[in-house]
Amino acid sequence: MEMQICKDTHCEFKGPQPLENFGKSKRHKSGHNTKCKSCVARRFREFRATPEGKEKSKAAVRKYAKANPEVGRAKVARWKQRNMDKVLADNERRRLQKRNQYIEDVNRTTLWKRDQGKCQRCFNPVKLENYHMDHIWPVSRGGVHSYANTQVLCENCNGEKWASYPSVWEMLKIYKRLIR
Ligand SMILES: [Zn+2]
Numbered sequence: 001m002e003m004q005i006c007k008d009t010h011c012e013f014k015g016p017q018p019l020e021n022f023g024k025s026k027r028h029k030s031g032h033n034t035k036c037k038s039c040v041a042r043r044f045r046e047f048r049a050t051p052e053g054k055e056k057s058k059a060a061v062r063k064y065a066k067a068n069p070e071v072g073r074a075k076v077a078r079w080k081q082r083n084m085d086k087v088l089a090d091n092e093r094r095r096l097q098k099r100n101q102y103i104e105d106v107n108r109t110t111l112w113k114r115d116q117g118k119c120q121r122c123f124n125p126v127k128l129e130n131y132h133m134d135h136i137w138p139v140s141r142g143g144v145h146s147y148a149n150t151q152v153l154c155e156n157c158n159g160e161k162w163a164s165y166p167s168v169w170e171m172l173k174i175y176k177r178l179i180r
């Protein structure tokens with residue numbers, strides 16, 4: 001195996017190392033750098049920590065982003081895909097805010113605890129991770145996004161056709177919460 005000694009005075013490897021530890025370079029007869037890969041990486045890290053290095057690496061990132069806008073867009077798209085619920089919740093909030101139907105943030109955990117972790121139509125227990133936050137008076141009919149107007153539903157009950165109309169009993173629930 002061909003060996004070479006790293007030229008970096010702060011090299012952690014004392015003595016010869018296999019040539020594959022040195023990056024390829026056409027500028028040298030051996031076809032490899034004179035400093036080993038770990039030294040090159042360390043020097044680069046050290047440089048990047050200096051004010052000049054920080055500025056340069058930031059500029060490089062900006063230049064790359066400008067030259068490759070599709071990479072940034074793809075990154076945003078991937079993030080959105082992974083955080084679909086957040087994106088949807090955000091869009092929904094903005095839509096309701098525009099129509100003055102957004103009264104308050106309704107925290108999923110708080111609501112689930114208030115309704116004792118049970119679907120408010122069939123009273124079967126539902127998991128916090130996948131219950132449906134239902135607007136008793138539908139927002140499509142002018143209902144607001146607030147604790148008084150939301151309840152926990154299971155997937156089944158949410159899927160029911162009549163779910164879009166609140167029952168008298170449910171209307172009473174909203175009313176009681178509002179006057180409390
Ligand atoms: Zn080295």
Ligand SMILES: [Zn+2]
Pocket residue numbers: 119120121122123124153154155156157158
């Ligand atoms: Zn149910």
